[in-house]
Amino acid sequence: MGYEWFVSLRYLRAKRKQTFISVISFISIAGVTLGVAALIVVLAVMTGFHDGVRQQILGNIPHILVQKHGEEISGYPQLIEQALAASPRIKEARPYVSKEAMLLSRNNVAAVSVKGVERGNKVFDQPFLTVDARDVQDLVFTEGEGLPGLVIGIDTAATLAVAVGDVINVIPPMFTITPFGMIPKMKPFRVVAITSRRGGFLDTYYAYMALPQAQLLIDAGERVSGIEIEVDSFDHATSVAQELRGVFAYPHVVRSWEDLFGSFLSALKLEKLGLFIVLGIIVLVAAFNIATTLIMVVMEKHKDIAILRSVGATSRSIMAIFVLEGCIIGTLGTSLGTALGLLLAKNADPIIKWIEGTFGLRIFDQAVYGMDHFPSVVNSQDVIAVVIVAMSISLLATIYPAWRAARMDPAEALRYE
Incomplete structure (x- = not known):
C-alpha cells in the first residue's frame, strides 16, 4: 500500500x-x-x-462484620478462632461493641455511635489531634489516669464546642428506675483525640473508646456486638464472607463491606x-x-x-x-x-x-x-x-x-x- x-x-x-x-x-x-x-x-x-x-468507608468499616441476629455475642474468643481458621485470606479478627448514644457538653448535644475497640484497630491509623502530639492509642487504652478517654470526629467536636482535654458526658439509651422516675444513665469521658480531617462522613457518626469501657457503659459484661474481620485485600471480602457464612450459621449474620455500601x-x-x-x-x-x-x-x-x-x-x-x-x-x-x-x-x-x-x-x-x-x-x-x-x-x-x-x-x- x-x-x-x-x-x-x-x-x-x-x-x-x-x-x-x-x-x-x-x-x-x-x-x-x-x-x-x-x-x-x-x-x-x-x-x-x-x-x-x-x-x-474502609477507614472506619471493617472488610467483614460477623454479628448475631437480635442479640450480642458471648464467647467471642471461640468465634474469632473459627473465623481465623476459615480462610487463609483473613489477616485479623477483633471484637467490638457498638451502641448509639448522645454526647452532652455545654448544653450542646450530638448523636453518635459509640464504638468500643481494641488496641491496634485500623481506625487509629488516620491522623489525630492530641495533647502534645501523644500517641492516640496510649491515651485511649492507658488506665488509671483519671477519666476514660474518648475519640471523636472534628465535626462532632465543632457541634459540641469542645477541644482536646475537655470532658463530655456520654448518655447511652439506658435508664435507671428510681422512685422519682426513669433517670438516663450518664458517664463522663475526657476527649483525648479528635480526627484532624474534616468531611469524613463516617467520622462524624462515630466516637471511639476502649472495649472494656464500652462494655461497662452499656452493661454488656463480657459480650460484644460483633467481630470485625480484615482480609488481605478488600476485593476478596465478598468471597471470604461467603466462606464464613458456611462456618457461622443462623442466628449469626455475616456481611461484607460491599453488602453495607455496595449500592x-x-x-x-x-x-x-x-x-x-x-x-x-x-x-x-x-x-x-x-x-x-x-x-x-x-x-x-x-x-x-x-x-x-x-x-x-x-x-x-x-x-x-x-x-x-x-x-x-x-x-x-x-x-x-x-x-x-x-x-x-x-x-x-x-x-x-x-x-x-x-x-x-x-x-x-x-x-x-x-x-x-x-x-x-x-x-x-x-x-x-x-x-x-x-x-x-x-x-x-x-x-x-x-x-x-x-x-x-x-x-x-x-x-x-
Missing part, C-alpha cells in the same frame, strides 16, 4: 484553493483531541472520587459510565467533521480519482486512500488528546489549586469531600477504552466517503472536463 499512503498525505496538505478543506481537517483533529482529553480527565476524576470514597459505590460506577457515554458524543461530533472533510475532498478531487482509475487504480485502492486519510486525522486527534488528557489528569490537583489561587475561586472544598487533595487516578484500562472508542468512531466515519469515492465512474467524472 505504497502510493495510497502518499496520496492520502498529499490530500491532507492544502493548496491555495483548498485552504477551507484544510481548516475543516484541523477542526476535526481538534474535536477528536478535545473529546479524548475530556474523556480521560473525567474518567480519572471519577475513579479518584470512587477510590477516595472507598478509602473513607452507593455502584451508583458512582453508573455515574462514571453515564459520563463516558455523554462525553463520547463529543468524539462522535468530531467524527462527523471527519466525514464532512472526506466528503468535501471527494467532491474536490473527483478529477484526480477519475484519472487514478483510468491509469489502473482499483476501487479498493481508491477506498483505501480516503480510509487512510480519515485514520490519519483520527490517529492525530486521538494521540494529541491522549497526551493532553494524561497531562491534565496527572496534574489535576496543582492545576485546580493554581486556578483557585489565581482567580480567587473555590472549586474543590476539602471540608465537603473529606479529601486533602483533588482526586484524580488514571486507570490504564480507561485510557485504552477511550483510545479504542475514539479510533473506532473515526474509522467508521471514513467508510461512507471512501465508499462513494470507490464507486465513482471515471467516464462520468471526466465528461465535462
Whole structure:
C-alpha cells in the first residue's frame, strides 16, 4: 500500500484553493483531541472520587462484620478462632461493641455511635489531634489516669464546642428506675483525640473508646456486638464472607463491606459510565467533521480519482486512500488528546489549586469531600477504552466517503472536463 499512503498525505496538505478543506481537517483533529482529553480527565476524576470514597468507608468499616441476629455475642474468643481458621485470606479478627448514644457538653448535644475497640484497630491509623502530639492509642487504652478517654470526629467536636482535654458526658439509651422516675444513665469521658480531617462522613457518626469501657457503659459484661474481620485485600471480602457464612450459621449474620455500601459505590460506577457515554458524543461530533472533510475532498478531487482509475487504480485502492486519510486525522486527534488528557489528569490537583489561587475561586472544598487533595487516578484500562472508542468512531466515519469515492465512474467524472 505504497502510493495510497502518499496520496492520502498529499490530500491532507492544502493548496491555495483548498485552504477551507484544510481548516475543516484541523477542526476535526481538534474535536477528536478535545473529546479524548475530556474523556480521560473525567474518567480519572471519577475513579479518584470512587477510590477516595472507598478509602473513607474502609477507614472506619471493617472488610467483614460477623454479628448475631437480635442479640450480642458471648464467647467471642471461640468465634474469632473459627473465623481465623476459615480462610487463609483473613489477616485479623477483633471484637467490638457498638451502641448509639448522645454526647452532652455545654448544653450542646450530638448523636453518635459509640464504638468500643481494641488496641491496634485500623481506625487509629488516620491522623489525630492530641495533647502534645501523644500517641492516640496510649491515651485511649492507658488506665488509671483519671477519666476514660474518648475519640471523636472534628465535626462532632465543632457541634459540641469542645477541644482536646475537655470532658463530655456520654448518655447511652439506658435508664435507671428510681422512685422519682426513669433517670438516663450518664458517664463522663475526657476527649483525648479528635480526627484532624474534616468531611469524613463516617467520622462524624462515630466516637471511639476502649472495649472494656464500652462494655461497662452499656452493661454488656463480657459480650460484644460483633467481630470485625480484615482480609488481605478488600476485593476478596465478598468471597471470604461467603466462606464464613458456611462456618457461622443462623442466628449469626455475616456481611461484607460491599453488602453495607455496595449500592452507593455502584451508583458512582453508573455515574462514571453515564459520563463516558455523554462525553463520547463529543468524539462522535468530531467524527462527523471527519466525514464532512472526506466528503468535501471527494467532491474536490473527483478529477484526480477519475484519472487514478483510468491509469489502473482499483476501487479498493481508491477506498483505501480516503480510509487512510480519515485514520490519519483520527490517529492525530486521538494521540494529541491522549497526551493532553494524561497531562491534565496527572496534574489535576496543582492545576485546580493554581486556578483557585489565581482567580480567587473555590472549586474543590476539602471540608465537603473529606479529601486533602483533588482526586484524580488514571486507570490504564480507561485510557485504552477511550483510545479504542475514539479510533473506532473515526474509522467508521471514513467508510461512507471512501465508499462513494470507490464507486465513482471515471467516464462520468471526466465528461465535462
